[in-house]
Structures are given as structure tokens and as C-alpha cells.
Amino acid sequence: KVNGEKFEFQTEVSRLMKIIINSLYKTREIFLRELISNASDAIDKIRFLSLTDQNALSLAPTLNITIWADKENKVLTIADSGIGMTKKQLIENLGTIAKSGTSEFLNAFEENKADMNLIGQFGVGFYSVFLVADKVIVTTKNNEDKQYIWESTAVNDFTIAEDPRGNTLGRGTQIQLFLKDDALEFLDDGTLRGLILKYSEFINFPIWLWTTQSQVVEVQEPDDVDAKKESTDAKKDDDDQPEVEDVTDKPEEKKERKTTTIEVPGWELMNTQKPLWTRDPKNITDYEYEKFYMSLAKDSNLPFAWTHFKAEGEVEFRSIVYIPGKAPEGLYQKVQDYSRNVKLFVKRVFITDEFLDFIPKYLAFIRAIIDADDLPLNVSRETLQQHRTLQLIQKRVIKKTLDLITDLSKDEKKFQDFLNEFGTSLKIGAIEDNKNRKRIAQVLRFPSSYKGSNSTTLGEYINRMKKGQENMYFITGSSVEEVQNSPFVEGLVARGYEVLYMVEPIDEMLVQHMPGHGGKVFKNIAKGDFKFENEDLAELQKLKSKFTKLIDEMQSTLSDQIEKIEVSARLTTSPCAVVATDWGWTGHMEKIMAAQPF
Ligand code: ADP
Numbered sequence: 073k074v075n076g077e078k079f080e081f082q083t084e085v086s087r088l089m090k091i092i093i094n095s096l097y098k099t100r101e102i103f104l105r106e107l108i109s110n111a112s113d114a115i116d117k118i119r120f121l122s123l124t125d126q127n128a129l130s131l132a133p134t135l136n137i138t139i140w141a142d143k144e145n146k147v148l149t150i151a152d153s154g155i156g157m158t159k160k161q162l163i164e165n166l167g168t169i170a171k172s173g174t175s176e177f178l179n180a181f182e183e184n185k186a187d188m189n190l191i192g193q194f195g196v197g198f199y200s201v202f203l204v205a206d207k208v209i210v211t212t213k214n215n216e217d218k219q220y221i222w223e224s225t226a227v228n229d230f231t232i233a234e235d236p237r238g239n240t241l242g243r244g245t246q247i248q249l250f251l252k253d254d255a256l257e258f259l260d261d262g263t264l265r266g267l268i269l270k271y272s273e274f275i276n277f278p279i280w281l282w283t284t285q286s287q288v289v290e291v292q293e294p295d296d297v298d299a300k301k302e303s304t305d306a307k308k309d310d311d312d313q314p315e316v317e318d319v320t321d322k323p324e325e326k327k328e329r330k331t332t333t334i335e336v337p338g339w340e341l342m343n344t345q346k347p348l349w350t351r352d353p354k355n356i357t358d359y360e361y362e363k364f365y366m367s368l369a370k371d372s373n374l375p376f377a378w379t380h381f382k383a384e385g386e387v388e389f390r391s392i393v394y395i396p397g398k399a400p401e402g403l404y405q406k407v408q409d410y411s412r413n414v415k416l417f418v419k420r421v422f423i424t425d426e427f428l429d430f431i432p433k434y435l436a437f438i439r440a441i442i443d444a445d446d447l448p449l450n451v452s453r454e455t456l457q458q459h460r461t462l463q464l465i466q467k468r469v470i471k472k473t474l475d476l477i478t479d480l481s482k483d484e485k486k487f488q489d490f491l492n493e494f495g496t497s498l499k500i501g502a503i504e505d506n507k508n509r510k511r512i513a514q515v516l517r518f519p520s521s522y523k524g525s526n527s528t529t530l531g532e533y534i535n536r537m538k539k540g541q542e543n544m545y546f547i548t549g550s551s552v553e554e555v556q557n558s559p560f561v562e563g564l565v566a567r568g569y570e571v572l573y574m575v576e577p578i579d580e581m582l583v584q585h586m587p588g589h590g591g592k593v594f595k596n597i598a599k600g601d602f603k604f605e606n607e608d609l610a611e612l613q614k615l616k617s618k619f620t621k622l623i624d625e626m627q628s629t630l631s632d633q634i635e636k637i638e639v640s641a642r643l644t645t646s647p648c649a650v651v652a653t654d655w656g657w658t659g660h661m662e663k664i665m666a667a668q669p670f
């Protein structure tokens with residue numbers, strides 16, 4: 073027991089810990105997943121350093137994770153030969169919470185809206201150790217500092233002391249959990265084996281568990297041993313004799329053989345599979361893809377779809393791209409944050425998941441793993457992003473993602489589920505991605521006045537266009553019910569035209585950036601001058617002269633509010649309608665703008 077320097081936890085950490093200690097969380101086993109995931113991250117980091125620094129690994133060349141239970145003292149230990157922590161990092165990493173999501177997690181959790189299972193997603197996974205332990209000791213050694221001991225019994229403070237034993241770890245981190253009396257199941261071999269298999273199948277470093285395995289061994293009588301010895305000696309002597317099996321011996325042997333079970337302690341390797349993305353897709357089951365996704369994305373929902381491919385030619389890499397089952401919280405609000413959604417490996421070595429804009433914002437929902445062969449291993453994370461190869465990879469990944477989405481669009485029902493989660497993203501894509509606008513436009517869907525259609529593609533609309541119709545008619549509004557009853561729609565539908573209902577806020581922007589599709593131009597029926605094909609101009613002229621007086625009267629009364637009044641054939645039963653100018657905002661756009669907070 074060393075008397076260390078005392079530190080207070082940041083208030084938010086204390087708050088979080090109080091929640092954790094007092095929570096009767098039924099799947100508190102997740103602490104093991106969090107610790108193994110941290111160990112794996114730490115090994116990734118030292119391996120990355122070793123790409124440019126030959127001596128980085130010298131204090132502990134073997135990269136692995138070891139787990140053992142001390143049943144007598146009720147201590148579970150998880151150790152790794154990762155990067156370790158300096159004293160400064162210990163204080164920062166295990167005493168404060170730098171990440172912005174933490175308060176959100178705390179609030180959500182206190183309001184019962186978040187689950188402890190999500191703790192890892194908020195960057196505070198380490199603290200889950202207090203679900204099962206009432207005391208935790210972290211011993212750690214980083215190449216740049218001495219070996220330190222961090223100790224805490226949770227809640228308000230922790231201590232840090234230089235380790236009086238010196239450097240016993242070589243390099244890395246060892247975490248000792250002094251288990252609560254009701255958490256002793258985590259000392260049991262079988263429980264640990266099960267959990268490690270469940271949570272760590274896709275960890276890319278060996279995980280060793282100290283286990284005691286029962287082995288059935290043959291019990292040999294003393295003279296029996298002699299007999300065996302004799303026979304091997306004999307064999308040695310008659311080396312040149314062909315071996316003949318002595319059949320007559322067998323039944324007799326069976327009768328006399330006795331067995332017993334003994335306990336053999338030793339290290340057992342827990343993860344034996346090759347990384348999933350390096351395997352042949354033909355031999356991978358959906359279940360394996362799903363499990364891999366859940367561990368990659370730290371998501372408890374199943375993925376919606378995925379594509380696993382190997383790019384060849386200009387650039388070579390393997391990749392799996394996933395579409396999550398649910399749109400992540402705040403998908404469209406996130407500004408300038410590292411999207412940790414894409415993990416880049418080079419020849420199986422994890423390089424980074426800190427990209428800015430590697431994946432365009434509109435596809436920010438995807439999760440992907442990329443393993444490249446062509447990238448130089450020692451390129452720094454900063455220059456990496458400018459690397460030509462990476463730009464080629466980026467292009468291919470975007471293309472493959474759009475291929476996947478196009479594929480999904482062939483199953484109308486499934487695609488509707490996709491659009492419910494990510495429809496807005498696609499529209500953002502059509503607005504922002506000039507190069508892929510056409511492709512994206514092909515899968516967009518809109519409600520329309522066409523009978524029985526609550527989602528039509530632009531292609532279908534064009535196929536149904538009337539002879540001589542040049543424009544794709546649309547109206548914007550806040551709901552189908554609202555625009556259906558608009559006098560503009562009524563006029564067109566009565567004449568047999570189909571009108572697209574653009575009822576999402578983003579649609580106004582969409583049509584500004586995407587003036588048309590398939591050679592046809594969008595026309596907002598609530599805006600500007602409007603002429604039908606084959607309009608009866610003589611008839612219109614007659615009406616115009618008939619109403620001159622009324623128009624003049626209205627014009628002078630409303631001169632402050634309107635630009636002009638016109639007689640038009642665009643209405644049927646409604647007597648009049650307010651129309652926006654071609655370059656002005658529609659009523660709907662005014663409403664949207666008025667609702668903006670800035
Ligand atoms: P996250 O892993 O999302 O960053 P955690 O709460 O799990 O959040 O861990 C906090 C930080 O503590 C990590 O980012 C890392 O810097 C440090 N850390 C945790 N475990 C280890 C470890 N085994 N080796 C080195 N550093 C670690």
C-alpha cells in the first residue's frame with residue numbers, strides 16, 4: 073500500500089460514478105467489453121508509433137491482452153502491453169471527462185433515456201469498472217515516464233503514486249478490479265470465457281485468459297510404465313523393421329486402461345478468427361456481419377445493410393460499409409467533429425479513425441472499415457488525408473455506398489424503412505454532391521397527386537407526364553394534407569397533371585440546387601407566371617378584359633402588399649390564390665425562414 077498524491081475527480085466524473093455505483097444494472101458485464109476495448113486501443117496506439125519509431129516496442133515486444141482472476145483475493149486483472157499512460161495522462165484520462173457527449177449522457181441517463189450499455193459510445197467506458205468493483209488499481213507504464221499506480225474507491229477522489237517496485241510491466245497497463253461481493257461471478261473461468269468470446273471476437277490482438285481446464289488423462293500402473301518404456305526401447309533398436317500393428321494387444325489394453333480427470337492451469341487463447349474483412353464474403357454469415365457491426369459501431373441495434381468488397385486496380389483495399397439500423401442521434405446537427413465512423417487500417421494495422429470530411433456529410437451515417445495495401449505505413453495522420461491514394465479510396469467508398477443504396481431501392485418496402493431513417497441525408501446529398509447528384513436523384517422519392525402513390529421516383533413521374541408537358545410540377549408545404557388542398561394543385565390535377573408534393577423542409581433547397589432531372593425542369597406551381605401547354609389564349613384574353621375593372625380596384629387597394637394581380641387559368645374552383653414571384657419566397661419558404669433561430 074503506497075500513499076499517493078490525492079486528486080479530486082472532476083464534478084461530472086463524480087456525478088457519473090455515483091450513478092454507476094448505485095445502478096443495479098443487470099448487464100454490468102459490459103465493463104469487460106469496455107476494458108478490453110481500451111486495451112485494444114492502447115495496443116493500436118503503440119503499434120502505430122512503432123511504425124516510425126523502431127524502439128517503441130522494445131520494453132515489451134509482444135502485443136497482447138491478458139486476463140486472470142485471483143479467486144482468493146477476489147481480484148480480476150486485465151493487462152495489456154499497449155501504450156500505457158504517463159502520470160499526466162493518468163490524471164487527464166481517468167479523472168476528467170474531456171468529451172462533449174458526457175453531459176448529454178448524464179442527462180439522458182438520469183431521465184432514464186439512456187442505457188448503461190451505451191456508456192462506451194460516450195467516451196466514458198472506463199468508469200463502468202465501478203459497476204462491479206468497489207476498488208480499482210491501475211498500474212501503468214508509458215515509454216516516456218515511470219511506472220505509476222492510480223487507485224480509487226470511486227466517488228470523489230483518486231490517488232496517484234510512483235510505483236515503488238519500479239518498472240515491473242515493461243510497458244502497458246494493468247487494471248485490478250477488487251470485486252464487489254455480489255460480483256464474484258466474474259472470477260469464474262466459464263463466465264469470463266463466455267464474456268470474452270461474446271465481446272471480443274473482433275479484437276485484433278491475442279487475448280489470453282488464465283484458466284484451469286479439466287483434462288482426462290490415463291492413469292498408468294507402475295509396471296505398465298515399464299512395459300511402455302520397454303516397447304519404445306525395442307522400437308529404437310529395430311529401426312529398420314517395418315512397423316506392424318499388434319492387433320492382438322488391443323482388446324486387452326482397453327480392459328486395463330484407467331482414466332482420471334486432473335485440473336491443468338494455463339493460458340488459453342480466446343480469439344482465433346482472422347479479421348472479418350480479410351475473409352472471403354462467401355464464407356461469412358449474416359450473423360457474423362451483424363455481430364461485427366455491433367462491435368465496430370458500439371451499436372446495440374442490428375445494421376440495416378452492408379457491402380463487403382475488395383477494390384482492385386488503381387487502388388487496392390478491402391472494405392465493409394454498413395448502414396446502421398437507426399439514424400444516430402443528432403445526425404444533422406453535428407458540426408466539425410471527427411467522424412469516428414470510418415476506421416482505416418493499412419495491412420491489418422489500425423491507423424486512424426480521426427478523419428475530417430473523409431465521408432461527405434450526407435453519408436455521415438455509414439460505418440466503414442477500410443484496410444489498404446498501398447498507403448505508406450509511416451504517413452502521419454495529418455498528411456494522410458491529402459494522400460492521393462486515400463482520395464481514390466474515398467471516391468470508391470462513396471461509389472460503393474451509393475451502389476448499396478441503389479440496390480436497396482429495388483425493394484420498395486425495405487427502401488421505405490431506409491428513407492424513414494436517412495431520407496433527409498439523401499436529399500442533402502443531391503444538394504451537395506455535384507458529381508453524384510444524378511445518381512442520388514434517381515432514388516429519391518416524393519409523395520404526389522398520382523392516385524395511390526405516396527412515393528414516386530422522378531423517373532416514374534416523367535414516364536407519366538402528359539404529352540407535351542415540359543415541366544415537372546411540384547408544390548412545397550409542410551404536409552401532404554396541406555398541399556393537397558391547395559388551389560394550385562386543384563387546378564392542375566383537374567387538368568390531368570401530376571403534382572409532386574415536396575413537404576420536407578429540405579425540399580425547397582433541393583429544387584434550388586437541382587433544377588431538374590432526366591432533361592425535365594422543376595416548376596413550382598405556386599410561383600411566377602404559369603402557362604399550360606395548349607392554353608386557350610383567346611379565352612384568357614376575353615376573361616382578362618372582363619375583369620379589368622375588378623383587377624384595377626384590387627390593385628390599388630392592395631398596392632402595399634402585392635406586386636401585381638393577374639387573371640389566370642391555373643385555378644378551377646377556387647376564386648383566387650396568392651402566388652410568389654419566380655425569384656421570391658413561397659409562403660412555405662417564409663414559414664421555414666421565420667422558424668430559423670438565427
Ligand atoms: P474512450 O476509450 O472512449 O476514450 P474510456 O473511458 O474507455 O473512454 O477511456 C478513457 C481514456 O483512458 C482513453 O481514451 C485512454 O486514453 C485511457 N485509457 C483507458 N484504458 C487504457 C489502457 N488500457 N491503456 C492506455 N490508456 C487507457
Ligand code: MG
Binds near residue numbers: 109196197
Ligand atoms: Mg473506451
